Amino acid sequence: MIKPRSRRGGGRPTIADVARKAGVGAITVSRALxxxxxxxxxxxxxxxxxxxxxxxxxxxxxxxxxxARAEVFGVLVPSLTNNVFAEVVRGIYDSLSDGxxxxxxxxxxxxxxxxxxxxxxFGPQRPAALIVAGIDQTPASRKLLETAGxxxxxxxxxxxxxxxxxxxxxxxxxxxxAAEHLIEAGYRRIGFIGARMDPRSQRRLAGYRAAMDAxxxxxxxxxxxTPVPSSVTLGRELFRDALAKxxxxxxxxxxNDDIALGVLFECHRASIAVPKTVGIVGFNDLDMMxxxxxxxxxVRTYRYEIGRRAVAMALAAIEGNRPExxxxxxxxxxxxxxxxxx
Amino acid sequence: MIKPRSRRGGGRPTIADVARKAGVGAITVSRALxxxxxxxxxxxxxxxxxxxxxxxxxxxxxxxxxxARAEVFGVLVPSLTNNVFAEVVRGIYDSLSDGxxxxxxxxxxxxxxxxxxxxxxFGPQRPAALIVAGIDQTPASRKLLETAGxxxxxxxxxxxxxxxxxxxxxxxxxxxxAAEHLIEAGYRRIGFIGARMDPRSQRRLAGYRAAMDAxxxxxxxxxxxTPVPSSVTLGRELFRDALAKxxxxxxxxxxNDDIALGVLFECHRASIAVPKTVGIVGFNDLDMMxxxxxxxxxVRTYRYEIGRRAVAMALAAIEGNRPExxxxxxxxxxxxxxxxxx
DNA sequence: CAACGTCATGGTAGCGCTACCAATTGTCAG
DNA sequence: CTGACAATTGGTAGCGCTACCATGACGTTG
Numbered sequence: 001m002i003k004p005r006s007r008r009g010g011g012r013p014t015i016a017d018v019a020r021k022a023g024v025g026a027i028t029v030s031r032a033l034x035x036x037x038x039x040x041x042x043x044x045x046x047x048x049x050x051x052x053x054x055x056x057x058x059x060x061x062x063x064x065x066x067x068a069r070a071e072v073f074g075v076l077v078p079s080l081t082n083n084v085f086a087e088v089v090r091g092i093y094d095s096l097s098d099g100x101x102x103x104x105x106x107x108x109x110x111x112x113x114x115x116x117x118x119x120x121x122f123g124p125q126r127p128a129a130l131i132v133a134g135i136d137q138t139p140a141s142r143k144l145l146e147t148a149g150x151x152x153x154x155x156x157x158x159x160x161x162x163x164x165x166x167x168x169x170x171x172x173x174x175x176x177x178a179a180e181h182l183i184e185a186g187y188r189r190i191g192f193i194g195a196r197m198d199p200r201s202q203r204r205l206a207g208y209r210a211a212m213d214a215x216x217x218x219x220x221x222x223x224x225x226t227p228v229p230s231s232v233t234l235g236r237e238l239f240r241d242a243l244a245k246x247x248x249x250x251x252x253x254x255x256n257d258d259i260a261l262g263v264l265f266e267c268h269r270a271s272i273a274v275p276k277t278v279g280i281v282g283f284n285d286l287d288m289m290x291x292x293x294x295x296x297x298x299v300r301t302y303r304y305e306i307g308r309r310a311v312a313m314a315l316a317a318i319e320g321n322r323p324e325x326x327x328x329x330x331x332x333x334x335x336x337x338x339x340x341x342x
Numbered sequence: 343m344i345k346p347r348s349r350r351g352g353g354r355p356t357i358a359d360v361a362r363k364a365g366v367g368a369i370t371v372s373r374a375l376x377x378x379x380x381x382x383x384x385x386x387x388x389x390x391x392x393x394x395x396x397x398x399x400x401x402x403x404x405x406x407x408x409x410a411r412a413e414v415f416g417v418l419v420p421s422l423t424n425n426v427f428a429e430v431v432r433g434i435y436d437s438l439s440d441g442x443x444x445x446x447x448x449x450x451x452x453x454x455x456x457x458x459x460x461x462x463x464f465g466p467q468r469p470a471a472l473i474v475a476g477i478d479q480t481p482a483s484r485k486l487l488e489t490a491g492x493x494x495x496x497x498x499x500x501x502x503x504x505x506x507x508x509x510x511x512x513x514x515x516x517x518x519x520a521a522e523h524l525i526e527a528g529y530r531r532i533g534f535i536g537a538r539m540d541p542r543s544q545r546r547l548a549g550y551r552a553a554m555d556a557x558x559x560x561x562x563x564x565x566x567x568t569p570v571p572s573s574v575t576l577g578r579e580l581f582r583d584a585l586a587k588x589x590x591x592x593x594x595x596x597x598n599d600d601i602a603l604g605v606l607f608e609c610h611r612a613s614i615a616v617p618k619t620v621g622i623v624g625f626n627d628l629d630m631m632x633x634x635x636x637x638x639x640x641v642r643t644y645r646y647e648i649g650r651r652a653v654a655m656a657l658a659a660i661e662g663n664r665p666e667x668x669x670x671x672x673x674x675x676x677x678x679x680x681x682x683x684x
Numbered sequence: 685c686a687a688c689g690t691c692a693t694g695g696t697a698g699c700g701c702t703a704c705c706a707a708t709t710g711t712c713a714g
Numbered sequence: 715c716t717g718a719c720a721a722t723t724g725g726t727a728g729c730g731c732t733a734c735c736a737t738g739a740c741g742t743t744g
Binding site (some may be wrong): 014015016026027030031034058059061062063064065066067068 | 699700701702703
């Protein structure tokens, strides 16, 4: 007499409808969908056609509740507009697009507290895996990651103490290679120009400093940084500041390519010859660096590949076979171009 | 005798634990969390302290199942690395970061079929709202959107026939304004250079054509396009092609700023004077266009604002007060700069 | 002062699915 | 031929939460 059907649910078919239509138990339908190998050929076919006829799609919320595990990858990056992280995210999406996993992306705005907050939001969903940028989590975030009960991949950097898995490269070595290249090319008064100065930029700066120290060229006045978010405009302004401070500046290592581009444009505008008067090195090697005039030397990083690898490692861990290598260093490559070809 | 506690769940406290501790019914806890106004001051305080002591966080999956509504915004964009969409997405994130809503972002790769697939994945989650880029959904996608049972906002464009809500601007008018500006500035052999050529680019092209026709300047050979994804590199190559085809070319309207930048760099490389010999206009007005040398005229679009407005409209609709204006045109602004200052 | 709201609270019954534990059948070694 | 065991299928009992309805304690009103 009662009609419980479609009382609350929008009337979409449920697993029970499929089971009834196929003349089997609900649990068998559930199995046929998740582990087809454990259901006989016959039933599987019957169930499949019932699913198609009804247009049945499993409810991910019910599934997550019953199995205490959501088919969701939680991803935390510090910025969505920074091309570098956008590429990592693209790699993650491309690797996950044909599987059952959904992606929940969080923007930490380079803030440890915001990262913590987002982890608190992500945790209760019981995600299948977490991917977070960087290795500088707050102690609270670190604890949340350790107790998340799922694989965790830290990306973009390598470090000595992974929470679980890790894919990236050494920003220190990248910065060092950039500075060494400028030194070898014959530049002497080599500045460091950096915006935002997040932990990764700090490590690039440390690499720069190590190279400069080793060559006996270090001078604190050569360093120009700001916590302000990076932009091409800012690159121009910081370069002006740097030149005002050290008129003899003959080279700059920029903490990223946006800054480098700003420097390049300012050189054009001020008729400063590149690479003759000033040499420029960027970081990340965005597409445009090769096309710029003059083309700009930059440290190539494998952002897209980092995203892909992070997913591959997480998926392996989910399936029970954890990668033998917990920390993967994808390295970088210094791309020598016209901007330092003196 | 049985110990059902923590049999499957990871032992996290549930609403029942809070209710027991606070000496109230579970439903009252639920209400205190969702509609504090409907619970007396006393109980609310008791419940709050129980929540804090236990560290209770509601399970979003259970909540979604019971209420047939997930606190999720589904967002579909054609690209994650294209700065334009990244900014829209950033606007969405910033507007949603302090509310209860999570965001699920899908990448359609400029493919209608992929968009359809993603909508099929998003639908069963019963999202609170959907935000999709563009107005050119396939008929199937359109039906999915119409029957989604939640507010839908189409962003980045305006058009005559919204599924539900819409916020964007007219790409046709933007393209027309760009071409008209070049014509007014005295350029005559004005090319159109475009990569990817998604529907929005097509409409910019149509606007260009309208302006050129009106001035009696249209010539099919002036148009150089490719379906290949846009990049600065490609801008250089397409410009070379265009010049080879029409050596008398004296201006270009580029379908986006990446292409414009490629053209600018190629002009430098080939010693083509800008704006004297060739005028350049871009589209979107990325940060760097103002800093470039010479600075590049571009059509400013309000991507971030579009994201924010889309969320505001969706939230209003969720709360029951649908915006009086279903279609919001945020317009654009032609930024005149050195690259067309002849 | 009876009838009728209104407010605050709680009990019950699911939401749609899967973990867990049978039950049934067929297969095969001993 | 029998017991053991694997393969297949199903029933039951939740997962943690909220919709719905009920209850009792207060005003409020004619």
